[in-house]
Amino acid sequence: MQEHPHGHVENTAELEAFYRDLDSMSTTALWLLLADQMPETPKPKAVPFLWKYSRIRPQLFRAGELVRPEQANRRVIVLVNPGLKEQASATRNLNANVQMVLPGEIAPAHRHVASALRFIIEGGGAYTAVDGEKTLMYPGDLVMTPNWSWHDHGNETDGPMIWQDGLDMPMVNALDAPFFEAYTGMQQGYTRPVDASAREYGRGGLKPTWEKWDKPYSPMLNYSWDQTRETLHRLAKDSPGTPHDGVSLEYVNPQTGGPIMPTIGANIQLLRPGEHTQAHRHTMDVVYQAVEGSGCTIVNGIRFNWEKNDIFVIPKWCLHEHANASKTADACLFSYNDAPAMRALALYREEGLVDNDGYQEVNSVFQPL
Numbered sequence: 001m002q003e004h005p006h007g008h009v010e011n012t013a014e015l016e017a018f019y020r021d022l023d024s025m026s027t028t029a030l031w032l033l034l035a036d037q038m039p040e041t042p043k044p045k046a047v048p049f050l051w052k053y054s055r056i057r058p059q060l061f062r063a064g065e066l067v068r069p070e071q072a073n074r075r076v077i078v079l080v081n082p083g084l085k086e087q088a089s090a091t092r093n094l095n096a097n098v099q100m101v102l103p104g105e106i107a108p109a110h111r112h113v114a115s116a117l118r119f120i121i122e123g124g125g126a127y128t129a130v131d132g133e134k135t136l137m138y139p140g141d142l143v144m145t146p147n148w149s150w151h152d153h154g155n156e157t158d159g160p161m162i163w164q165d166g167l168d169m170p171m172v173n174a175l176d177a178p179f180f181e182a183y184t185g186m187q188q189g190y191t192r193p194v195d196a197s198a199r200e201y202g203r204g205g206l207k208p209t210w211e212k213w214d215k216p217y218s219p220m221l222n223y224s225w226d227q228t229r230e231t232l233h234r235l236a237k238d239s240p241g242t243p244h245d246g247v248s249l250e251y252v253n254p255q256t257g258g259p260i261m262p263t264i265g266a267n268i269q270l271l272r273p274g275e276h277t278q279a280h281r282h283t284m285d286v287v288y289q290a291v292e293g294s295g296c297t298i299v300n301g302i303r304f305n306w307e308k309n310d311i312f313v314i315p316k317w318c319l320h321e322h323a324n325a326s327k328t329a330d331a332c333l334f335s336y337n338d339a340p341a342m343r344a345l346a347l348y349r350e351e352g353l354v355d356n357d358g359y360q361e362v363n364s365v366f367q368p369l
């Protein structure tokens, strides 16, 4: 690699004076910026990081005693990447949050252009309503709240309901395009049968001929864990899967076969007993949640050990490989990413590690807070 790929200007007293004059007229010299602003490969401020669910959960219950959703709007704990304290998000482009709705509570209806998805962690039978349709949520379900759709949550069960929220809010804000609107009441009008979209589209290969759908995201509100799990485990028995992610499936828009939303994609992957994938890197941010089993992910030479419900992030261009810790049980990881946005902008790149048969050297083990 060249020592100064962008050229090099030796500093002088005259140049210093020149820079000061430029600064006083709200200008600067490009050659001072290039090394920072146009690196040869991505240099994310975000760091690879992991949050233990066992540490987050008690804080959610503490928040449960301190605030109610009608005051706070949403009872949400935000996972803050130590490299991104200013924007307080998990990755540059994605928020990863954990939310709890207690029995009898309603999180009031609103809409925003930031797209969101939810991956259910605990509880069963509370609802999210999106544009007139309620869906009942169970652990492992993926529930969508797309761009500008009205949504509220309610818990008519007798147990707490907890899920992870993933949003593209940091990306929307970086593009200076946020809009938000509160609904006039706590709950929107429910104009469709409960879980109508799952009945319409939830059987792969069939869709209603009478439904006109022209929105730029999937019409499916809830991708149920029952179906996801069955498909995943069935394929794991006799399919080779991929070298970098094991048996990896993408949640798709049944209208197009493409990603579920224009900015956020989601995947579920299974690592078979003892499976250890090869390392690769790509220009997407990925947020993972462990769903079944336990294992580790090595990111830039650091080993992150994970177990059920732990959440971890892999920022762009970080080398990573996954391993199932068990010799007998499958391990499953849910993940979401900003790949649809990156691909739409022709910014998506990916490459595998070729050295050492695709395996990184492990230099340290991540110590969770």
Ligand code: 1HN
Pocket (backbone or CB within 6 Å): 074, 076, 095, 097, 099, 107, 116, 151, 153, 165, 167, 169
């Ligand atoms: C939001 O609307 C929800 O609807 C959750 O449950 C998390 C984080 C930032 C902005 C809006 C929700 C959110 C959010």
